[in-house]
Amino acid sequence: MKSLFLLLLFCHVSSPVKHSLKILYTASSGIQNLPELVIVALVDDVQAGYCNSNKTIEIHQEVWKKLFKDKPELMELCTRWCFDILPKLFKSTLDRIMQQFNQTEGFHILQYMESCESDEQTGNTYLVEGGYDGEDFISFDVTKRKWTSQKPEADVIKRELEADKDRIEETVYLITQTSSVWLKLALNYGESFLLRTVPPSVSLLQKSPSSPVSCHARGFYPDRATMFWRKDGQELHEDVDHGEILPNHDGTFQMRVDLNISSVKPEDWRRYDCVFQLSGVEDDSVITLDKAVIRTNWVPPSQVPAGAVIGVVVGLMLLSVCITGLFIWRKKKNNGSREIRRDVL
Structure with a gap:
């Protein structure tokens, strides 16, 4: 060895x-x-x-x-x-x-x-x-x-x-x-x-309006980094959840820190920002809490496209027809089987 x-x-x-x-x-x-x-x-x-x-x-x-x-x-x-x-x-x-x-x-x-x-x-x-x-x-x-x-x-x-x-x-x-x-x-x-340093791509993510806002940093190197939420320039410790630093397939790293915004008034959002600090890099990466920059896949029910609604309704109708047809088919099959058994007997 x-x-x-x-x-x-x-x-x-x-x-x-x-x-x-x-x-x-x-x-x-x-x-x-x-x-x-x-x-x-x-x-x-x-x-x-x-x-x-x-x-x-x-x-x-x-x-x-x-x-x-x-x-x-x-x-x-x-x-x-x-x-x-x-x-x-x-x-x-x-x-x-x-x-x-x-x-x-x-x-x-x-x-x-x-x-x-x-x-x-x-x-x-x-x-x-x-x-x-x-x-x-x-x-x-x-x-x-x-x-x-x-x-x-x-x-x-x-x-x-x-x-x-x-x-x-x-x-x-x-x-x-x-x-x-x-x-x-x-x-x-x-x-x-x-000793190289690679700055991250920092973005804000949210699953739904009631979910915490996740500040996500991806693609940074090395893994000696810190990230936190602050309000009016002061670091927050309450209503904050820190995730672990995780490796990416390309040798870089990613991390996240979540902020519970349930008690944050809409007019106070811009008082909050997320700060990412990377060892060996003088300038911090800062992103302000702003609805306009939050990325989400959630779509309000009222905004679901009419075509999608129609498609679901049509799909349910077709499913109902198929189930009804299945019952009719099984009933005819069972009746036919009884007739065959009578002939055999």
């Missing part, structure tokens, strides 16, 4: 913003059409690379494609570990855990994550966790060099791991030291990409 982590651990970044790398491993047993091992690398929570034991490997974003193009030995290293070494390691580990649960068949999944987050102000934080069949199983404290089991079945494996002192020291070294060796190479290729 040492060589794989050397490729992608972008920790200790000399930047005032946070950067993180997460490597997610998913080993499975008994699931058809799913590779026995899938590995995903996330840089700043955006997928950077993917490979599986079915001999598929993908590099995402042009900046990382260029890195591997310029350094073909890295691709060769990743390929060997993903296609050969790691599948064997995770298969044996999964088999060992199944034994602890007295399982010999069925669908089972082992998930394992190693992550590193770097912050110039607070330092580096590390996380090593393992889960089995959707539940926490075991974790590793890098600072204390200690494994912790979350289930009784993990106790035996915990003792085995702690007995392997060399493996513990290698794990600690990989996460806390070796990444700095590869930092310069990573920043040479990815610093501008990792």
